[in-house]
Amino acid sequence: MTPRATGSKQRQSAVVEATVANGCYVLSGDLLIETIDRLDHDLRGARLIDISQVAQLDTAGAWFILDLERRIADADKGRLIRGATDTQRQLLDTVRASMPTEAEITEHRPTITDRIEAIGRATANAGRVALELTSFLGEVIAVMGRLIVQPRRFRMTSLVYHMQQVGWNAIPIVALMAFLIGVVLAFQGATQLRQFGAEVFVVDLIAISVLRELGILLTAIIVAGRSGSAFTAAIGSMKMREEIDAMRTLGLNPMEILVVPRILALVLMLPVLGLIADVSGLIGGAIMSWIELGVSPAVFQSRLVSNTDVWHFGVGMIKAPFFALIIGIIGCYEGMKVGGDAESLGRLTSTSVVLAIFMVIVVDAIFSIFFSLVGV
Amino acid sequence: MNDTATDPIIKVRGLVKSFGTHIVHDGLDLDVRRGEIIGIVGGSGTGKSVLLQQIVGLLKPDAGQIEVFGENVRDSSPEEYRDLRRRWGVMFQDGALFSSLTVRQNVEAPMREQLDLPDDLRKTLAGIKVRMVGLTDVAQTKFPSELSGGMRKRAGFARAIALDPEIVFLDEPTAGLDPIGAAAFDTLIGQLQATLGLTVFLVTHDLDSLHAICDRIAVLAEKKVLAVGTMAEMLEVDHPWVQEYFHGPRARAALATKGER
Structure with a gap:
């Protein structure tokens, strides 16, 4: 056996030499990964390689x-x-069998057509995701329908647990x-409205923006960010460990056990959370108006009751279950898409959050248009 | 430097390791000779992987000496440790490939870290190592998630031998492979061991591997190395666990196939 090199210091200082004599390329010393870079590949006309030294x-x-x-x-x-x-x-001999072939694998450089193709693929992919989300929604509704017919199959414990997680x-x-948010609105509104001496309108500003839009949207x-991502991560890791497949083989329906309780919990709890957000937003606004503008809580309250249409609150609350459905569907759908590797879990969790927030804002915009058309 | 063939390349003396109240090793001794393939066997939880992790310095022993190449792993300075790492390669279960890098970049990683090579040379050498473990050129540019379990193990092995180490530590290299794939992996280990003059520290449960390629076998039980020796010697050991392990139905089947070869 060849005596092996010792420490890397000895390896670094290993000597290698190449000389050409009588058409013979003579190598001597230690031919190691550290030393070969010092030699050039110029044969200088040699026809033989001598490695006896x-x-x-x-x-x-x-x-x-x-x-x-x-x-x-x-x-030869x-x-x-x-x-x-x-x-x-x-x-x-071993290395010869592993030598690179002449047609070395070249790294593929993307061309213009590749980029155009990538855009096309992304578009098709977006279309497919939309289609799959719709079919997922349909499946969830179908399973919910079945559960109404057979209420004994419904997982009450699971629902309550998720209501605590996502709601409480x-x-x-x-x-x-x-x-x-209420504090910020009052403060910013006050500085602007004071210029017109219309400080008291800060109540309308806060009430309408918080009740109608900001409370529920935020x-x-x-x-x-909190529950959608948790849904994806939880269902995704179950998918990764083949728990979902195990459920199916046992005749359990993962839609029934995992998806429906989560989505239902969100649909029930998001309006509640929205209501809490509305109330604390108004309280924040009221306190700031009092400090900054001297609008007393009593004035704030009376103006709020007399001047703000109850429909502002209604519009906010109507949107809540829809937002909940979007977050829940996307969270569970992305979780079901997780493959075998941990990397896809991370990627899809972040996709789930981004897509859910994006869709919530899109639907909010659609609602704005709808409500202005119906004149609410 | 103690480079004579008789000196053990790995020398473990009086190793003690515990996790909380659970004692894994208590006074464990083990010698690994230069150029041999030693198989480490033992029931689940006897600390085979823990032993490996202590030898390569990933875990600190509570007491005892571990010498590799005659140097104490525990007391080595960062430079000495770096030097030691250069001389061994580790393959973890399932390869432990870096998921953000392609197979070839994985093999290049130790070269990049330890040596200052031109890009082209590094790529070529990594390519050779990938082919040496029996992976195709197509696999080189793939990511670990796109590979099968057997290919990932091969790629992990390629990364372990990237720098032509003197010792390779293999943690259950054939676990989870089909018999044909496992046999092919055994052959690969044996071939490369002979070609590159490797010392192989093989943690395994695979009786076929033990029969096929191991020069010696060390049995971990009762918190220490219970017996070390060749397969024939193992069959003579008078200890219930060893008896059961090497005389059980699966062991007899493995012995029988060995006889047919």
Whole structure:
């Protein structure tokens, strides 16, 4: 066996030399991965390679010798290398069998057509996702319908558990967020309205924007980030560990057990969270109006009751279940799409959040148009 | 440097390791000789992988000496440890490939870290290593998630031998492979061991691997190395677990196939 190199310091300082004599390329010293870079591949007319003076040889060294051999080209191979020990010969044979072919794999550079193709694929993909989401929604509704007919199959424990997860546990963050939004609106509104001496209209500003739009929209965004991602991660990791497949083989329907309780919990709890957000937003606004503008809570309350149409609140609440459905459907759908590797779990979780927030805002815009058309 | 053939390349003395109140190793001794394939067997939870992780320095032993190439792994300075790492390769269960890199980039990773090579040379050498473990050129540019379990293990092996190490640590290389794939992997280990002059530290449960390629077998039980020796010697050991392991129905089947070859 070839004496092996010791530490990397010794390897670094290993000596290798190449000389050409009588048409013979003589290598001596240690032909290692650290040293071959010091040699050039110029044969200087040599027709033979002599490695009898090579002490250590590793795979990289063997590659170097074989690369030289290839450059000699024409003559019959195998006889070009002289002085190899048995072990070296064996290593050379193994590496020869693994040498790169002439048609080296070249890295594919994207061309214009590739880019256009990528756009086309992305578009088709977006269309497919929309289609699949719709069919997923249809499946969820179908399963819900079946559950109404056979209520005994419904998982009450699971529903209550998820209502706690997505609803109860989210109250502090939602309330705090809405409170701060109320504060900001009052503060910004006050500075502008004071210029016109119309400070008291800050109540209308806060009431309409919080009740109609911001309260429910921001709650939906927080819930999408908080619960939508949790849905994808939980269902996705079950998919990854083949739990979903196991359920199917046992005759259990994952839609019934995993998806429906989650979505239903969201649909029930998002309006509640929206209501909490509305209330704490108004409280935040009221406190700030009092401090900044001297609008007392009593004035704030009376103006709120007399001047704000109850439909502003109604519009916000009508949107809540729709937002909940969007977040739940997307969260569960993306979870079901997770494949075998951990990477897809991470990717789809973030996709789920981004897509859910995007869709919530799109639907909010559609609702705005709809409500202005019907004149509410 | 102790480079004579008689000196063990890995020397473990009086190793103690516990996790909380659970003692895994208590006074474990083991010698691995240069150029041999040693198979480490033992029931689940006897600390085969823990032993491997301690030898390569991923876990700190509570007490005891571990010497690799005559150097103490535990007391080595960062430079010495870096130097040691350069001289061994580790293949984890299921390959443990970096999922964001292609197979060839995975093999290039240790070269990039340890050596300063031109890009072309590094790519060529990595390509050779990938082909040496029996993967096709197509597999080179694939990501680990696109490979089958057997291919991932091969790629992990290619990364372990990227720098022509002196010792390779293999953690259950044939687990989860079909018999044909496992046999092919055994052959591959044996071939490359002979060609590259490797010392192989093989943690395995595969009786066929033990028969086919291991020079010696070490049995871990009762918190230490219970017995070390060749397959024939193992069959003589008088200990219930060893008896059951090497005389059980699956062991007899493996022995029988060995006889037919």
